[in-house]
Amino acid sequence: MADVLVADSIEKIYGEGETATRALEAVSFEVAEGEFASIVGQSGSGKSTLLNLLGLLDTPTSGVVNLAGEDTSELSRRQRARLRSDTIGFVFQFHHLLPEFTVFENLTMPLRISGQRVGDAERKRVSELLELMGIGGLEKKNANQLSGGQKQRVAIGRALIKRPEIVLADEPTGNLDTANTDAVYDLFRSINQELGTGFLIVTHDRGVAEMTDRILEVSDGKLVQDVRNDYV
Protein backbone atom coordinates (compact mmCIF):
# COMPACT_ATOMS: atom_id res chain seq x y z
CA MET A 1 0.00 0.00 0.00
CA ALA A 2 1.14 3.53 -0.73
CA ASP A 3 2.42 5.68 2.09
CA VAL A 4 0.13 8.49 3.08
CA LEU A 5 2.59 10.10 5.46
CA VAL A 6 6.38 10.05 5.37
CA ALA A 7 8.71 11.66 7.90
CA ASP A 8 12.23 11.88 6.53
CA SER A 9 14.92 12.82 9.09
CA ILE A 10 12.80 15.51 10.61
CA GLU A 11 14.30 17.68 13.29
CA LYS A 12 12.79 20.50 15.33
CA ILE A 13 14.81 22.99 17.33
CA TYR A 14 13.14 25.69 19.40
CA GLY A 15 15.03 28.89 20.14
CA GLU A 16 18.51 29.88 19.03
CA GLY A 17 22.08 29.81 20.30
CA GLU A 18 22.59 28.73 23.92
CA THR A 19 18.88 28.56 24.68
CA ALA A 20 18.17 26.29 21.70
CA THR A 21 16.22 23.17 22.61
CA ARG A 22 16.17 20.17 20.36
CA ALA A 23 12.64 18.78 20.55
CA LEU A 24 13.00 16.19 17.79
CA GLU A 25 16.06 14.58 16.29
CA ALA A 26 16.31 12.72 12.98
CA VAL A 27 12.89 11.08 13.10
CA SER A 28 12.04 8.94 10.06
CA PHE A 29 9.10 6.62 9.43
CA GLU A 30 6.24 5.99 7.02
CA VAL A 31 2.55 5.50 7.59
CA ALA A 32 0.69 3.51 4.93
CA GLU A 33 -2.89 4.09 3.78
CA GLY A 34 -5.47 2.73 6.18
CA GLU A 35 -2.98 2.03 8.97
CA PHE A 36 -4.12 2.11 12.60
CA ALA A 37 -1.04 3.29 14.48
CA SER A 38 -0.07 5.14 17.64
CA ILE A 39 2.77 7.31 18.82
CA VAL A 40 3.48 6.76 22.49
CA GLY A 41 5.79 8.69 24.78
CA GLN A 42 6.11 10.41 28.11
CA SER A 43 5.02 13.97 28.56
CA GLY A 44 7.73 16.18 27.00
CA SER A 45 9.13 13.39 24.85
CA GLY A 46 8.37 15.36 21.67
CA LYS A 47 5.34 13.38 20.50
CA SER A 48 3.03 16.38 20.25
CA THR A 49 5.73 18.32 18.39
CA LEU A 50 5.94 15.39 16.01
CA LEU A 51 2.18 15.40 15.49
CA ASN A 52 2.20 19.15 14.77
CA LEU A 53 4.89 18.64 12.15
CA LEU A 54 3.10 15.68 10.56
CA GLY A 55 -0.15 17.66 10.56
CA LEU A 56 1.51 20.66 8.84
CA LEU A 57 0.60 22.86 11.78
CA ASP A 58 4.31 23.56 12.18
CA THR A 59 7.40 23.26 9.98
CA PRO A 60 10.48 21.19 10.81
CA THR A 61 13.86 22.90 11.30
CA SER A 62 15.26 20.32 8.90
CA GLY A 63 14.04 17.19 7.16
CA VAL A 64 10.99 16.64 5.01
CA VAL A 65 7.38 15.75 5.71
CA ASN A 66 5.72 14.11 2.74
CA LEU A 67 1.92 14.11 2.87
CA ALA A 68 -0.26 12.25 0.35
CA GLY A 69 2.71 12.02 -1.98
CA GLU A 70 3.50 15.74 -1.80
CA ASP A 71 6.76 17.20 -0.48
CA THR A 72 5.53 19.88 1.95
CA SER A 73 8.83 21.64 2.60
CA GLU A 74 8.45 24.15 -0.23
CA LEU A 75 4.76 24.90 0.27
CA SER A 76 3.47 28.33 1.33
CA ARG A 77 1.40 28.75 4.50
CA ARG A 78 -1.68 28.90 2.35
CA GLN A 79 -0.82 25.79 0.36
CA ARG A 80 -0.10 23.90 3.56
CA ALA A 81 -3.43 24.98 4.99
CA ARG A 82 -5.15 23.64 1.89
CA LEU A 83 -3.29 20.33 1.80
CA ARG A 84 -3.91 19.90 5.52
CA SER A 85 -7.60 20.51 5.17
CA ASP A 86 -7.88 18.11 2.20
CA THR A 87 -5.99 15.14 3.57
CA ILE A 88 -5.92 15.23 7.35
CA GLY A 89 -8.63 15.03 9.99
CA PHE A 90 -7.64 16.27 13.45
CA VAL A 91 -8.93 15.07 16.81
CA PHE A 92 -7.53 16.76 19.90
CA GLN A 93 -7.66 16.16 23.63
CA PHE A 94 -10.07 19.05 23.88
CA HIS A 95 -12.97 18.79 21.50
CA HIS A 96 -12.41 22.31 20.10
CA LEU A 97 -15.95 22.67 18.82
CA LEU A 98 -17.14 26.17 17.99
CA PRO A 99 -19.63 27.00 20.76
CA GLU A 100 -21.46 29.55 18.59
CA PHE A 101 -22.53 26.87 16.11
CA THR A 102 -24.80 23.81 16.05
CA VAL A 103 -23.58 20.23 15.78
CA PHE A 104 -24.47 20.20 12.08
CA GLU A 105 -22.60 23.45 11.45
CA ASN A 106 -19.57 22.26 13.41
CA LEU A 107 -19.49 19.01 11.46
CA THR A 108 -19.72 20.72 8.09
CA MET A 109 -17.31 23.57 8.95
CA PRO A 110 -14.31 21.90 7.23
CA LEU A 111 -16.39 21.64 4.02
CA ARG A 112 -17.39 25.27 4.20
CA ILE A 113 -13.82 26.36 4.87
CA SER A 114 -12.66 24.65 1.68
CA GLY A 115 -15.52 26.33 -0.18
CA GLN A 116 -17.68 23.26 -0.73
CA ARG A 117 -21.42 23.56 -0.93
CA VAL A 118 -23.33 21.86 1.85
CA GLY A 119 -26.25 20.15 0.13
CA ASP A 120 -28.46 17.11 0.53
CA ALA A 121 -25.58 14.63 0.07
CA GLU A 122 -23.64 16.30 2.87
CA ARG A 123 -26.72 16.44 5.08
CA LYS A 124 -27.10 12.70 4.57
CA ARG A 125 -23.45 12.12 5.34
CA VAL A 126 -23.70 14.12 8.56
CA SER A 127 -26.62 12.07 9.78
CA GLU A 128 -24.80 8.83 8.85
CA LEU A 129 -21.68 9.97 10.69
CA LEU A 130 -23.71 10.92 13.74
CA GLU A 131 -25.39 7.50 13.65
CA LEU A 132 -21.97 5.87 13.38
CA MET A 133 -20.84 7.92 16.42
CA GLY A 134 -23.90 6.81 18.32
CA ILE A 135 -25.23 10.35 18.61
CA GLY A 136 -27.78 10.36 15.80
CA GLY A 137 -30.36 13.16 15.62
CA LEU A 138 -28.30 15.78 17.46
CA GLU A 139 -27.75 17.94 14.35
CA LYS A 140 -29.67 20.96 15.56
CA LYS A 141 -28.32 20.99 19.11
CA ASN A 142 -25.94 23.77 19.98
CA ALA A 143 -22.40 22.50 20.52
CA ASN A 144 -22.24 23.67 24.11
CA GLN A 145 -25.44 21.81 25.02
CA LEU A 146 -23.67 18.45 24.66
CA SER A 147 -21.91 16.31 27.25
CA GLY A 148 -18.12 15.88 27.15
CA GLY A 149 -18.35 12.46 25.46
CA GLN A 150 -20.86 13.74 22.90
CA LYS A 151 -18.67 16.74 22.09
CA GLN A 152 -15.66 14.52 21.47
CA ARG A 153 -17.74 12.34 19.14
CA VAL A 154 -18.87 15.41 17.20
CA ALA A 155 -15.21 16.43 16.98
CA ILE A 156 -14.37 12.99 15.57
CA GLY A 157 -17.22 13.30 13.09
CA ARG A 158 -15.86 16.67 12.03
CA ALA A 159 -12.43 15.11 11.47
CA LEU A 160 -14.06 12.56 9.14
CA ILE A 161 -16.42 14.79 7.16
CA LYS A 162 -14.01 15.42 4.30
CA ARG A 163 -13.09 11.72 4.04
CA PRO A 164 -9.47 12.37 5.04
CA GLU A 165 -6.81 9.84 4.20
CA ILE A 166 -5.57 9.93 7.76
CA VAL A 167 -6.81 11.12 11.14
CA LEU A 168 -4.23 12.57 13.50
CA ALA A 169 -5.45 12.28 17.07
CA ASP A 170 -3.63 13.97 19.96
CA GLU A 171 -4.59 12.37 23.29
CA PRO A 172 -8.16 12.08 21.98
CA THR A 173 -9.47 10.48 25.16
CA GLY A 174 -7.38 12.45 27.64
CA ASN A 175 -10.47 14.19 28.98
CA LEU A 176 -12.82 11.21 28.97
CA ASP A 177 -13.66 8.55 31.54
CA THR A 178 -12.82 4.86 30.96
CA ALA A 179 -16.19 3.96 29.45
CA ASN A 180 -16.05 6.83 26.98
CA THR A 181 -12.38 6.08 26.22
CA ASP A 182 -13.18 2.51 25.25
CA ALA A 183 -16.15 3.66 23.21
CA VAL A 184 -14.01 6.19 21.29
CA TYR A 185 -11.35 3.59 20.46
CA ASP A 186 -14.02 1.14 19.32
CA LEU A 187 -15.33 3.93 17.16
CA PHE A 188 -11.87 4.65 15.69
CA ARG A 189 -11.43 0.99 14.97
CA SER A 190 -14.78 0.64 13.23
CA ILE A 191 -14.21 3.78 11.18
CA ASN A 192 -10.80 2.39 10.21
CA GLN A 193 -12.37 -0.85 9.10
CA GLU A 194 -15.54 0.49 7.49
CA LEU A 195 -14.20 3.62 5.81
CA GLY A 196 -10.55 2.63 5.44
CA THR A 197 -9.41 5.84 7.10
CA GLY A 198 -5.88 5.72 8.52
CA PHE A 199 -5.30 6.69 12.17
CA LEU A 200 -2.24 7.99 13.94
CA ILE A 201 -2.99 8.42 17.62
CA VAL A 202 -0.65 10.23 19.99
CA THR A 203 -0.93 9.10 23.61
CA HIS A 204 1.11 8.93 26.78
CA ASP A 205 -0.91 5.87 27.84
CA ARG A 206 0.78 2.63 26.89
CA GLY A 207 -2.48 0.75 27.51
CA VAL A 208 -4.22 2.89 24.90
CA ALA A 209 -1.34 2.42 22.45
CA GLU A 210 -1.69 -1.34 22.87
CA MET A 211 -5.12 -1.06 21.23
CA THR A 212 -3.50 -0.05 17.90
CA ASP A 213 -1.78 -2.19 15.24
CA ARG A 214 1.56 -0.39 15.34
CA ILE A 215 3.32 1.46 18.12
CA LEU A 216 5.90 4.18 17.48
CA GLU A 217 7.63 5.17 20.69
CA VAL A 218 9.23 8.58 21.09
CA SER A 219 11.66 9.35 23.87
CA ASP A 220 13.83 12.46 24.30
CA GLY A 221 12.97 13.58 20.80
CA LYS A 222 14.04 10.34 19.14
CA LEU A 223 12.07 7.50 17.65
CA VAL A 224 13.22 4.63 19.84
CA GLN A 225 10.81 1.89 18.88
CA ASP A 226 8.58 1.00 15.91
CA VAL A 227 6.77 -2.29 16.47
CA ARG A 228 3.83 -4.16 14.99
CA ASN A 229 1.37 -4.96 17.69
CA ASP A 230 -0.30 -8.36 17.55
CA TYR A 231 -2.57 -7.61 20.49
CA VAL A 232 -5.51 -7.13 18.19
Next chain:
Amino acid sequence: MLPLIIASRFLRSAPGQTALIIAGIGVGIAVQVFVGSLISSLQDDLVDSTVGSSAHITLLPVDDEQISAALAEEALQQSEVTTAIPVRRMSGLYVSGDQSTPLSITGGDPEDIDSIYGLSERIVDGEFALEDGQILVGTTFADAAATGVGDELELVLPNGESASYRVAGIFDLGAAAANERLAFLDAESVGEALGLGDDDYSAIEIQVADVFTSTELAQRLESPGVEVIDWQSENEELLSGLAAQSGSSLMIQAFVLVAVALGIASTLAISAVQKTRQIGILKAMGMTDAAAGRIFLLQALILGVTGVAVGIGLGYLLIWGFSFAPVDFSVRPSPTLIAISAAIGVAVALASSVIPSRSTSRVDPIEVIQGG
Protein backbone atom coordinates in the same frame (compact mmCIF):
# COMPACT_ATOMS: atom_id res chain seq x y z
CA MET B 1 -19.44 34.06 2.62
CA LEU B 2 -18.24 31.83 5.47
CA PRO B 3 -16.35 34.67 7.21
CA LEU B 4 -19.59 36.69 7.06
CA ILE B 5 -21.59 33.86 8.65
CA ILE B 6 -18.95 33.43 11.35
CA ALA B 7 -18.76 37.19 11.92
CA SER B 8 -22.50 37.51 12.43
CA ARG B 9 -22.54 34.41 14.65
CA PHE B 10 -19.75 35.83 16.80
CA LEU B 11 -21.67 39.07 17.17
CA ARG B 12 -24.86 37.23 18.08
CA SER B 13 -23.05 35.09 20.63
CA ALA B 14 -22.31 38.22 22.68
CA PRO B 15 -25.57 40.17 22.30
CA GLY B 16 -24.88 42.55 25.18
CA GLN B 17 -21.49 43.56 23.86
CA THR B 18 -22.86 43.90 20.33
CA ALA B 19 -25.83 46.02 21.45
CA LEU B 20 -23.53 48.29 23.47
CA ILE B 21 -21.18 49.00 20.60
CA ILE B 22 -24.05 49.53 18.14
CA ALA B 23 -25.55 51.97 20.64
CA GLY B 24 -22.15 53.68 20.90
CA ILE B 25 -21.84 54.11 17.16
CA GLY B 26 -25.52 55.09 16.99
CA VAL B 27 -25.12 57.88 19.55
CA GLY B 28 -22.00 59.14 17.77
CA ILE B 29 -23.70 59.26 14.39
CA ALA B 30 -26.86 60.75 15.92
CA VAL B 31 -24.77 63.59 17.35
CA GLN B 32 -23.20 64.08 13.92
CA VAL B 33 -26.55 64.15 12.17
CA PHE B 34 -28.12 66.46 14.75
CA VAL B 35 -25.24 68.88 15.28
CA GLY B 36 -24.52 68.99 11.55
CA SER B 37 -28.15 69.65 10.64
CA LEU B 38 -28.51 72.17 13.48
CA ILE B 39 -25.49 74.17 12.36
CA SER B 40 -26.43 74.11 8.68
CA SER B 41 -30.04 75.10 9.43
CA LEU B 42 -28.84 77.83 11.76
CA GLN B 43 -26.54 79.20 9.09
CA ASP B 44 -29.21 78.99 6.41
CA ASP B 45 -31.56 80.93 8.65
CA LEU B 46 -28.91 83.49 9.47
CA VAL B 47 -28.09 84.01 5.80
CA ASP B 48 -31.78 84.11 4.99
CA SER B 49 -32.50 86.74 7.63
CA THR B 50 -29.50 88.73 6.42
CA VAL B 51 -30.25 88.70 2.72
CA GLY B 52 -33.51 86.80 2.34
CA SER B 53 -35.48 90.02 1.99
CA SER B 54 -33.02 92.39 0.46
CA ALA B 55 -31.01 92.66 -2.71
CA HIS B 56 -28.12 90.23 -3.15
CA ILE B 57 -26.54 92.37 -5.83
CA THR B 58 -27.14 96.06 -6.42
CA LEU B 59 -26.20 97.93 -9.61
CA LEU B 60 -25.53 101.60 -8.97
CA PRO B 61 -24.73 104.38 -11.43
CA VAL B 62 -21.29 105.95 -11.08
CA ASP B 63 -21.05 109.72 -10.31
CA ASP B 64 -24.67 110.31 -9.24
CA GLU B 65 -25.94 109.65 -12.74
CA GLN B 66 -29.11 107.67 -13.28
CA ILE B 67 -29.43 104.07 -14.43
CA SER B 68 -31.75 102.59 -17.05
CA ALA B 69 -34.39 99.91 -16.32
CA ALA B 70 -32.99 98.06 -19.36
CA LEU B 71 -30.14 96.88 -17.12
CA ALA B 72 -32.68 94.94 -15.03
CA GLU B 73 -33.89 93.16 -18.18
CA GLU B 74 -30.29 92.36 -19.06
CA ALA B 75 -29.54 90.98 -15.61
CA LEU B 76 -32.59 88.72 -15.85
CA GLN B 77 -30.90 86.96 -18.79
CA GLN B 78 -28.44 85.40 -16.35
CA SER B 79 -29.68 81.97 -15.28
CA GLU B 80 -28.93 82.47 -11.55
CA VAL B 81 -30.98 85.64 -11.35
CA THR B 82 -34.49 85.20 -9.95
CA THR B 83 -35.46 88.84 -9.60
CA ALA B 84 -34.04 92.10 -10.99
CA ILE B 85 -35.95 95.33 -10.48
CA PRO B 86 -35.27 99.02 -11.10
CA VAL B 87 -35.79 101.21 -8.04
CA ARG B 88 -35.59 104.88 -7.14
CA ARG B 89 -34.03 105.78 -3.84
CA MET B 90 -34.11 108.93 -1.82
CA SER B 91 -33.77 109.97 1.75
CA GLY B 92 -36.50 111.66 3.72
CA LEU B 93 -36.45 113.32 7.12
CA TYR B 94 -39.25 112.96 9.57
CA VAL B 95 -39.27 115.97 11.89
CA SER B 96 -41.22 116.03 15.09
CA GLY B 97 -40.57 118.89 17.49
CA ASP B 98 -36.78 119.14 17.83
CA GLN B 99 -36.25 115.49 16.90
CA SER B 100 -35.70 114.31 13.39
CA THR B 101 -35.54 110.72 12.06
CA PRO B 102 -34.00 109.94 8.71
CA LEU B 103 -35.72 107.42 6.44
CA SER B 104 -34.21 105.57 3.54
CA ILE B 105 -36.98 105.44 0.96
CA THR B 106 -37.16 102.95 -1.88
CA GLY B 107 -39.58 103.62 -4.66
CA GLY B 108 -40.65 101.02 -7.19
CA ASP B 109 -43.41 99.04 -8.79
CA PRO B 110 -45.37 97.34 -5.94
CA GLU B 111 -44.97 93.85 -7.44
CA ASP B 112 -41.26 94.44 -7.98
CA ILE B 113 -40.78 95.66 -4.44
CA ASP B 114 -42.69 92.68 -3.10
CA SER B 115 -40.57 90.23 -5.10
CA ILE B 116 -37.44 91.36 -3.27
CA TYR B 117 -38.65 92.41 0.15
CA GLY B 118 -41.61 90.05 0.54
CA LEU B 119 -43.54 92.92 2.08
CA SER B 120 -47.03 91.56 1.40
CA GLU B 121 -46.32 88.80 3.92
CA ARG B 122 -44.62 91.08 6.41
CA ILE B 123 -47.30 93.69 6.90
CA VAL B 124 -48.37 93.62 10.54
CA ASP B 125 -50.90 96.45 10.37
CA GLY B 126 -52.81 97.92 7.44
CA GLU B 127 -52.26 96.51 3.97
CA PHE B 128 -49.62 96.17 1.29
CA ALA B 129 -50.56 99.00 -1.06
CA LEU B 130 -48.43 101.50 -2.93
CA GLU B 131 -50.98 103.60 -4.80
CA ASP B 132 -50.19 107.23 -5.46
CA GLY B 133 -49.09 108.89 -2.22
CA GLN B 134 -49.16 105.81 -0.04
CA ILE B 135 -46.17 104.91 2.11
CA LEU B 136 -45.13 101.74 3.97
CA VAL B 137 -43.04 102.14 7.14
CA GLY B 138 -41.48 99.74 9.65
CA THR B 139 -42.75 98.90 13.12
CA THR B 140 -39.89 100.57 14.97
CA PHE B 141 -40.30 103.80 13.08
CA ALA B 142 -44.09 103.74 13.50
CA ASP B 143 -43.71 103.35 17.25
CA ALA B 144 -41.11 106.10 17.54
CA ALA B 145 -43.09 108.52 15.36
CA ALA B 146 -46.37 107.50 17.01
CA THR B 147 -47.89 107.12 13.59
CA GLY B 148 -50.45 104.55 12.52
CA VAL B 149 -52.27 103.27 9.46
CA GLY B 150 -54.22 106.05 7.73
CA ASP B 151 -52.14 108.83 9.30
CA GLU B 152 -50.49 111.48 7.15
CA LEU B 153 -46.70 111.47 7.37
CA GLU B 154 -44.89 114.68 6.55
CA LEU B 155 -41.33 114.27 5.32
CA VAL B 156 -38.62 116.74 4.37
CA LEU B 157 -37.26 115.68 0.94
CA PRO B 158 -33.71 116.08 -0.43
CA ASN B 159 -34.71 119.21 -2.39
CA GLY B 160 -35.72 120.87 0.88
CA GLU B 161 -39.42 120.76 0.19
CA SER B 162 -41.91 118.91 2.34
CA ALA B 163 -44.26 116.25 1.09
CA SER B 164 -47.06 114.38 2.81
CA TYR B 165 -47.77 110.66 2.38
CA ARG B 166 -50.50 108.49 3.86
CA VAL B 167 -49.37 105.39 5.84
CA ALA B 168 -50.94 102.36 4.12
CA GLY B 169 -49.23 99.62 6.12
CA ILE B 170 -46.64 98.87 8.74
CA PHE B 171 -44.14 96.08 8.11
CA ASP B 172 -41.82 93.96 10.21
CA LEU B 173 -38.70 92.81 8.32
CA GLY B 174 -37.35 91.00 11.36
CA ALA B 175 -34.52 93.44 12.11
CA ALA B 176 -34.91 96.60 14.18
CA ALA B 177 -32.51 98.60 12.01
CA ALA B 178 -34.53 97.83 8.88
CA ASN B 179 -37.81 98.49 10.69
CA GLU B 180 -36.54 101.89 11.78
CA ARG B 181 -34.83 103.12 8.62
CA LEU B 182 -36.65 101.67 5.61
CA ALA B 183 -39.75 103.03 3.94
CA PHE B 184 -41.37 102.26 0.58
CA LEU B 185 -43.16 104.47 -1.92
CA ASP B 186 -44.36 104.00 -5.49
CA ALA B 187 -41.83 104.77 -8.24
CA GLU B 188 -43.69 107.83 -9.52
CA SER B 189 -43.78 109.60 -6.14
CA VAL B 190 -40.02 109.27 -5.76
CA GLY B 191 -39.46 110.21 -9.41
CA GLU B 192 -41.51 113.36 -8.90
CA ALA B 193 -39.72 114.29 -5.70
CA LEU B 194 -36.33 113.87 -7.40
CA GLY B 195 -37.42 115.33 -10.71
CA LEU B 196 -36.44 112.20 -12.68
CA GLY B 197 -37.28 111.22 -16.23
CA ASP B 198 -39.33 108.12 -17.08
CA ASP B 199 -36.33 105.78 -17.48
CA ASP B 200 -34.20 107.28 -14.74
CA TYR B 201 -33.60 104.95 -11.81
CA SER B 202 -31.19 105.05 -8.87
CA ALA B 203 -30.37 101.35 -8.72
CA ILE B 204 -31.10 97.87 -10.00
CA GLU B 205 -31.75 95.39 -7.18
CA ILE B 206 -31.08 91.74 -7.93
CA GLN B 207 -31.77 88.48 -6.13
CA VAL B 208 -30.19 85.14 -7.09
CA ALA B 209 -31.24 81.54 -6.43
CA ASP B 210 -28.08 80.57 -4.51
CA VAL B 211 -26.90 83.53 -2.46
CA PHE B 212 -23.32 82.26 -2.41
CA THR B 213 -23.02 82.66 -6.19
CA SER B 214 -23.43 86.42 -5.90
CA THR B 215 -19.73 87.37 -5.99
CA GLU B 216 -19.09 85.43 -9.16
CA LEU B 217 -22.22 86.81 -10.83
CA ALA B 218 -21.36 90.34 -9.70
CA GLN B 219 -18.11 90.13 -11.65
CA ARG B 220 -20.00 89.14 -14.77
CA LEU B 221 -22.45 92.03 -14.40
CA GLU B 222 -19.74 94.66 -14.32
CA SER B 223 -19.97 97.22 -17.12
CA PRO B 224 -18.74 100.79 -17.71
CA GLY B 225 -20.55 103.42 -15.71
CA VAL B 226 -22.04 100.87 -13.33
CA GLU B 227 -20.91 100.05 -9.83
CA VAL B 228 -21.74 96.48 -8.75
CA ILE B 229 -22.15 95.70 -5.05
CA ASP B 230 -22.79 92.18 -3.81
CA TRP B 231 -23.92 91.20 -0.32
CA GLN B 232 -20.96 88.93 0.37
CA SER B 233 -18.39 91.69 0.04
CA GLU B 234 -20.51 93.85 2.35
CA ASN B 235 -20.93 91.10 4.95
CA GLU B 236 -17.43 89.73 5.29
CA GLU B 237 -17.65 89.62 9.07
CA LEU B 238 -20.81 87.56 8.99
CA LEU B 239 -19.28 85.18 6.46
CA SER B 240 -16.08 84.71 8.43
CA GLY B 241 -18.26 84.11 11.50
CA LEU B 242 -20.14 81.42 9.62
CA ALA B 243 -16.87 79.85 8.48
CA ALA B 244 -15.60 79.78 12.07
CA GLN B 245 -18.85 78.19 13.21
CA SER B 246 -18.60 75.54 10.48
CA GLY B 247 -15.01 74.88 11.52
CA SER B 248 -15.85 74.34 15.18
CA SER B 249 -18.80 72.15 14.25
CA LEU B 250 -16.47 70.05 12.07
CA MET B 251 -14.06 69.78 14.98
CA ILE B 252 -16.82 68.50 17.29
CA GLN B 253 -17.85 65.99 14.67
CA ALA B 254 -14.28 64.84 14.14
CA PHE B 255 -13.82 64.22 17.88
CA VAL B 256 -17.11 62.31 18.00
CA LEU B 257 -15.81 60.12 15.17
CA VAL B 258 -12.54 59.53 17.00
CA ALA B 259 -14.52 58.44 20.08
CA VAL B 260 -16.64 56.12 17.93
CA ALA B 261 -13.50 54.66 16.32
CA LEU B 262 -11.88 54.03 19.70
CA GLY B 263 -15.08 52.35 20.91
CA ILE B 264 -15.27 49.99 17.95
CA ALA B 265 -11.54 49.27 18.02
CA SER B 266 -11.54 48.38 21.72
CA THR B 267 -14.63 46.19 21.42
CA LEU B 268 -13.21 44.37 18.44
CA ALA B 269 -9.86 43.98 20.19
CA ILE B 270 -11.63 42.37 23.15
CA SER B 271 -13.68 40.21 20.82
CA ALA B 272 -10.53 39.15 18.97
CA VAL B 273 -8.99 38.01 22.26
CA GLN B 274 -12.19 36.22 23.28
CA LYS B 275 -12.39 34.41 19.97
CA THR B 276 -8.71 33.49 19.67
CA ARG B 277 -9.56 29.84 20.41
CA GLN B 278 -12.21 29.69 17.71
CA ILE B 279 -9.93 31.36 15.21
CA GLY B 280 -7.19 28.84 16.02
CA ILE B 281 -9.61 25.94 15.50
CA LEU B 282 -10.82 27.36 12.19
CA LYS B 283 -7.23 27.74 11.04
CA ALA B 284 -6.38 24.20 12.12
CA MET B 285 -9.26 23.11 9.88
CA GLY B 286 -7.69 24.93 6.94
CA MET B 287 -9.02 28.47 7.10
CA THR B 288 -6.51 30.85 5.56
CA ASP B 289 -5.03 33.78 7.49
CA ALA B 290 -6.73 36.23 5.13
CA ALA B 291 -10.15 34.64 5.62
CA ALA B 292 -9.66 34.63 9.40
CA GLY B 293 -8.71 38.31 9.29
CA ARG B 294 -11.81 39.07 7.23
CA ILE B 295 -14.03 37.81 10.05
CA PHE B 296 -13.22 40.88 12.13
CA LEU B 297 -13.36 43.21 9.16
CA LEU B 298 -16.87 41.92 8.50
CA GLN B 299 -17.81 42.23 12.17
CA ALA B 300 -16.74 45.86 11.95
CA LEU B 301 -18.76 46.30 8.76
CA ILE B 302 -21.89 44.82 10.35
CA LEU B 303 -21.40 46.95 13.47
CA GLY B 304 -20.69 50.04 11.36
CA VAL B 305 -23.68 49.69 9.04
CA THR B 306 -26.11 48.79 11.84
CA GLY B 307 -24.74 51.49 14.12
CA VAL B 308 -24.97 54.11 11.38
CA ALA B 309 -28.58 53.09 10.61
CA VAL B 310 -29.48 53.32 14.30
CA GLY B 311 -27.62 56.65 14.50
CA ILE B 312 -29.50 58.19 11.57
CA GLY B 313 -32.81 57.07 13.08
CA LEU B 314 -31.78 58.53 16.43
CA GLY B 315 -30.59 61.73 14.74
CA TYR B 316 -33.98 62.20 13.05
CA LEU B 317 -35.62 61.53 16.41
CA LEU B 318 -33.50 64.29 17.99
CA ILE B 319 -34.40 66.69 15.16
CA TRP B 320 -38.07 65.81 15.62
CA GLY B 321 -37.73 66.30 19.39
CA PHE B 322 -36.12 69.68 18.80
CA SER B 323 -39.20 70.82 16.88
CA PHE B 324 -41.00 70.93 20.25
CA ALA B 325 -38.35 73.20 21.79
CA PRO B 326 -39.64 76.70 22.51
CA VAL B 327 -37.42 78.43 19.98
CA ASP B 328 -38.29 80.37 16.86
CA PHE B 329 -36.16 78.15 14.67
CA SER B 330 -36.41 74.69 13.16
CA VAL B 331 -33.70 72.15 12.38
CA ARG B 332 -33.94 70.66 8.91
CA PRO B 333 -32.10 67.37 8.27
CA SER B 334 -29.47 67.80 5.59
CA PRO B 335 -29.39 64.67 3.36
CA THR B 336 -25.93 65.39 1.96
CA LEU B 337 -24.50 65.81 5.43
CA ILE B 338 -26.22 62.64 6.65
CA ALA B 339 -24.89 60.66 3.69
CA ILE B 340 -21.38 61.93 4.41
CA SER B 341 -21.70 61.07 8.12
CA ALA B 342 -22.92 57.58 7.24
CA ALA B 343 -20.08 56.97 4.80
CA ILE B 344 -17.47 58.25 7.24
CA GLY B 345 -19.04 56.21 10.07
CA VAL B 346 -18.78 52.96 8.12
CA ALA B 347 -15.26 53.83 6.94
CA VAL B 348 -14.17 54.56 10.51
CA ALA B 349 -15.65 51.22 11.67
CA LEU B 350 -13.71 49.39 8.96
CA ALA B 351 -10.50 51.25 9.75
CA SER B 352 -10.79 50.43 13.44
CA SER B 353 -10.92 46.71 12.62
CA VAL B 354 -7.48 46.75 11.04
CA ILE B 355 -5.55 45.99 14.23
CA PRO B 356 -7.79 43.16 15.49
CA SER B 357 -7.89 41.72 11.95
CA ARG B 358 -4.15 41.70 11.80
CA SER B 359 -3.72 40.13 15.21
CA THR B 360 -6.30 37.52 14.20
CA SER B 361 -4.42 36.62 11.09
CA ARG B 362 -1.35 36.03 13.26
CA VAL B 363 -3.08 33.54 15.61
CA ASP B 364 -1.11 30.30 15.62
CA PRO B 365 -3.41 27.28 15.66
CA ILE B 366 -0.85 25.18 17.58
CA GLU B 367 -0.85 27.47 20.59
CA VAL B 368 -4.62 27.42 20.68
CA ILE B 369 -4.95 23.67 20.27
CA GLN B 370 -2.31 22.79 22.83
CA GLY B 371 -3.51 25.45 25.24
CA GLY B 372 -6.89 23.73 25.26
